Amino acid sequence: MKKIIADREIDVNEEGYLIDFNQWDKDVCAYLAEEQGISMTEKHWEVVEYLQDKFQKEEPLSIRGIKKSGVINIKEFYSLFPGGPLKKSTLIAGIPKPKSCI
Amino acid sequence: MSETSIKEKSETKVKEMSGTKVKKMLFILSKGTIENAYAAFVMANGARMEGIESEIFFTFFGLEAIQKKKLEHLRVATVGNPALHMPTMLGGLPGVEALATKMMKKEMEKLDMPPIGEFLEILSDSGCKLWGCKLAIDMFHLKREDLIDELDGVLTIGDFYGRANEEGTHLLFI
Numbered sequence: 001m002k003k004i005i006a007d008r009e010i011d012v013n014e015e016g017y018l019i020d021f022n023q024w025d026k027d028v029c030a031y032l033a034e035e036q037g038i039s040m041t042e043k044h045w046e047v048v049e050y051l052q053d054k055f056q057k058e059e060p061l062s063i064r065g066i067k068k069s070g071v072i073n074i075k076e077f078y079s080l081f082p083g084g085p086l087k088k089s090t091l092i093a094g095i096p097k098p099k100s101c102i
Numbered sequence: 103m104s105e106t107s108i109k110e111k112s113e114t115k116v117k118e119m120s121g122t123k124v125k126k127m128l129f130i131l132s133k134g135t136i137e138n139a140y141a142a143f144v145m146a147n148g149a150r151m152e153g154i155e156s157e158i159f160f161t162f163f164g165l166e167a168i169q170k171k172k173l174e175h176l177r178v179a180t181v182g183n184p185a186l187h188m189p190t191m192l193g194g195l196p197g198v199e200a201l202a203t204k205m206m207k208k209e210m211e212k213l214d215m216p217p218i219g220e221f222l223e224i225l226s227d228s229g230c231k232l233w234g235c236k237l238a239i240d241m242f243h244l245k246r247e248d249l250i251d252e253l254d255g256v257l258t259i260g261d262f263y264g265r266a267n268e269e270g271t272h273l274l275f276i
Contacts, residue, residue: 067223
């Protein structure tokens, strides 16, 4: 599927997740965040960078991992990305939705 | 069933999930075995991760999971549990229950499942409310200090039903 994001054609899957991470940049990120009702702050960027770093190292993401990340605690994570924090933050970060049940 | 139809089926499920009408999940944990505690915790955490509210009401043996001294010693039942495929006589021997529990915990650790205490912290930080059952707490003569600090309070079953007053709320007894 193609979607116009920040005046560009971007490949996304049915749920709106980016298929090719190379198409991601800060404009795309801010656009996707706004669609989720989130306006990006310094802390949001830090989390996005952490998630992308994990993705590039092929390390699975989980809420337990967030707790241990040293970047953010779980309470803040839920308040920065309300209504499904890992789902929303990965979408904004341009990486696949985590498949884990925890 | 062919591979494609399995795949199609699972994709349909994913679509349905994202448009869920479930707004709030209320769990009643009445059992003190490790697999039941994890079942409640994984589902309660999974709800929060999907943006669904969740709460757990600990009653009867489920209270073992929120007692500071007991929560890290929950076990898998080796007697009367046919799914372990172990003869009942063997399951009752000393040490068998501990061994089966150890093996299960090892497998869980591989999947990055947190231990009970850490899981309760995660749930509490995630906004999952944790309640103790007043009747069962009185019956077992438990004091507030015996129970975890993360506990949000002690409720009667009536109070707990009162928390199910919104549309899209589901109650689940474990």
